[in-house]
Amino acid sequence: MRVLAFDTSSPVLTVAVADESRVLGEWTTNLNKNHSVTLMDGISALLDEIKTDPDQLTAIAVGQGPGSYTGVRIGVSTAKSMAWSLGIPVIGVSTLETIAMNAIGFGGLIVPLFDARRGQVYTGCWDSVEMTSLRSVLDERIILLRDWLPQVLEQAAGRPVLFLGDDVSLHRAVIEEMVGEQARFAPSGLNHPRAAQIAWLGMQKLEQADAPDTHAVNPEYLQVSEAEAKWLANQQK
Amino acid sequence: MNEKNATRYQQRILAHYEQHQQSDRPTLILGIETSCDETSASVIKDGRVILSNIIASQADIHKRFGGVVPEVASRRHVENITLTIEESLQEAGVTLDDISAIAVTYGPGLVGALLVGVAAAKAISYARGIPLIGVHHIAGHIYANRLVTEMEFPLISLVVSGGHTELVYMDQHGSFEILGETRDDAAGEAYDKVARALSLPYPGGPHIDRLAHEGTPNVPLPRVWLEPDSYDFSFSGLKSAVLNTLHNAEQRGERIEPANLAASFQASVVEVLVEKTIRAAKAKQARQILLAGGVAANKGLREALTARCEQEGLTLIIPPLSLCTDNAAMIAAAGYISYQQGRFASLDLNGVPGLSLTEPF
Incomplete structure (x- = not known):
């Protein structure tokens, strides 16, 4: 098994190749929003560096969001097109779970988040099953942070809660106010999605179930578009 | 291209181009178009013969909004893109092995929509070592005529x-x-x-x-x-x-x-x-x-x-009505000219919403 993994859902661009036992290479930047220009060259450079041609890949794993709509689409369109043209499986992985993986082994709840404007966040909640896997405690969603934190606290039942993600700094005051001494904040190296984690999560999924239909692998936006939401609201009037 | 500094991708593209130039097989261009609300893929033989021209129209989806909603269009493109390309190959009775180059609309148009087609074209080009061509949407409309006369x-x-x-x-x-x-x-x-x-x-x-x-x-x-x-x-x-x-x-x-x-x-x-x-x-x-x-x-x-x-x-x-509206056959027809001239795009090709017709890529 040789898996190419990448994610373009946030300002982070991350690409990795891994097999069952080790990560062969990983490349990550956290400043470039123009993933359309840089993603393919990034993949090409990494594969050249580890002397791998695309036809040696056996699967592709991609972060399917949530995050920037355009960013997620660049990653997912690239992943499903590559996988389809190579005749190999493509697996979508949650970008939030990918970040949560950075803190596997933490002895409390792990809450990664992306800012979604107007006090909202894209978020989810996991806890660790020792060092081997994560268990989802609350489903991923877009929600007002002030509505989210009480639910997390209830699940925490007194345990510490680790907040992950570069956008945590935007919301730190609210988190400290509402979570108090149970709140933990991570060193910066744990805050961004890493493609090596996507590769690992993708391989886990492939072990547990059949690969999904390539055509049906699509972004997880977690909300309908604004135009569709308005239209639906008008229909219900 | 300096062979020593060339990336593996550039080497593979060059080898593919030379191999197809030397063979007496027809030149098959796979066209991809996603600049507005039609997801389209097409296979064109020697710049003029349509082997397939699949168009997944979203017109019915956008009708209720009274116009094309870019975010809605972009979402549908991702859902349709590989399916549409696959259908275009199947209907043409060919596989990616037969394709000489991939031509994709990279502007002008809705940026989020363009990016889906561009990402797909680059991904297939890289994965299979097939040369990539960027096409101006209006050049495509003009070249729709060459599919007729x-x-x-x-x-x-x-x-x-x-x-x-x-x-x-x-x-x-x-x-x-x-x-x-x-x-x-x-x-x-x-x-x-x-x-x-x-x-x-x-x-x-x-x-x-x-x-x-x-x-x-x-x-x-x-x-x-x-x-x-x-x-x-x-x-x-x-x-x-x-x-x-x-x-x-x-x-x-x-x-x-x-x-x-x-x-x-x-x-x-x-x-x-x-x-x-x-x-x-x-x-x-x-x-x-x-x-x-x-x-x-x-x-x-x-x-x-x-x-x-x-x-x-x-x-x-x-052109007949079917070739007047947005379609990938016209994009492949225009891309054929670049193919003959050996003008290929690189993997950093981007969607350019305000692309000028006179700007060479």
């Missing part, structure tokens, strides 16, 4: 669509000079706005065209010729005149027959488009006039242009 130079192309109104001069393949363009609204845009004022459904063009044929052009409306030597267009004044006419009539408690107003509006648009095209064709001694773009489906425009070209002894080419 061989082009003869010099030629003039009148490009009219929802987003474009341009007179383009070509003296050889792949070379475009813009003689004139709209200074405000595109012709198709004016159609949509007038249609809305007449309470016609979206998209308005076909409805105005139909209504115009039932009416008499007896409402006085301006023809905007601009400066005597100009090939530019302006339709916003005409649109305002239509709205004012409706408004004034309403205030006086009069009723204007919508069919007559549609006929008058269409007559004004068509007269200016046709006369400027004829003048350009004569001035440039064009051997052909090509009609291109979605508004080329307009019956009033086709009839008037056909009549005037006959009168002037000019050769007019109009």
Whole structure:
């Protein structure tokens, strides 16, 4: 098994190749929003560096969001097109779970988040099953942070809660106010999605179930578009 | 390309190109188009023969919003893209092994929509080592004509669509000079706005065209010729005149027959488009006039242009309706020229919403 993994859902661009036992290479930047220009060259450079041609890949794993709509689409369109043209499986992985993986082994709840404007966040909640896997405690969603934190606290039942993600700094005051001494904040190296984690999560999924239909692998936006939401609201009037 | 510093991708592309050049197989271009609300993929043989042209239209989805919603369009493109490409290969009876190059629209258009096609094209190009070609959407509309009749130079192309109104001069393949363009609204845009004022459904063009044929052009409306030597267009004044006419009539408690107003509006648009095209064709001694773009489906425009070209002894080419609206066959046809010239895009190709026709990639 040789898996190419990448994610373009946030300002982070991350690409990795891994097999069952080790990560062969990983490349990550956290400043470039123009993933359309840089993603393919990034993949090409990494594969050249580890002397791998695309036809040696056996699967592709991609972060399917949530995050920037355009960013997620660049990653997912690239992943499903590559996988389809190579005749190999493509697996979508949650970008939030990918970040949560950075803190596997933490002895409390792990809450990664992306800012979604107007006090909202894209978020989810996991806890660790020792060092081997994560268990989802609350489903991923877009929600007002002030509505989210009480639910997390209830699940925490007194345990510490680790907040992950570069956008945590935007919301730190609210988190400290509402979570108090149970709140933990991570060193910066744990805050961004890493493609090596996507590769690992993708391989886990492939072990547990059949690969999904390539055509049906699509972004997880977690909300309908604004135009569709308005239209639906008008229909219900 | 310096062999030593070349990436594996560049080496693989070069090897693919040489192998296909040396073989006596036909040149097959896979075209991909996602610039607006149609997800389309097509396989074209030797630049002129359509083997397949799959179009997954979203028109029904956008109708309820009264126009194309970019975010909705982009989402549908991701869902449709690989399926549409697969269908285009299956219908053509070929596999990716047979494809000589992939041509993709990289502008102009809706950026989020363009990016899906561009990402898919680059991904397949990289994965399979197939050369990549970036195509200008309007160049595609012009080359739709080559799927019908061989082009003869010099030629003039009148490009009219929802987003474009341009007179383009070509003296050889792949070379475009813009003689004139709209200074405000595109012709198709004016159609949509007038249609809305007449309470016609979206998209308005076909409805105005139909209504115009039932009416008499007896409402006085301006023809905007601009400066005597100009090939530019302006339709916003005409649109305002239509709205004012409706408004004034309403205030006086009069009723204007919508069919007559549609006929008058269409007559004004068509007269200016046709006369400027004829003048350009004569001035440039064009051997052909090509009609291109979605508004080329307009019956009033086709009839008037056909009549005037006959009168002037000019050769007019109009693509069939199916090739006037957005489709990937025209993109592959335009991409074939770049293929013959060995002009390929690199993996940093981006979607460019305001791409200029005269800008080489």
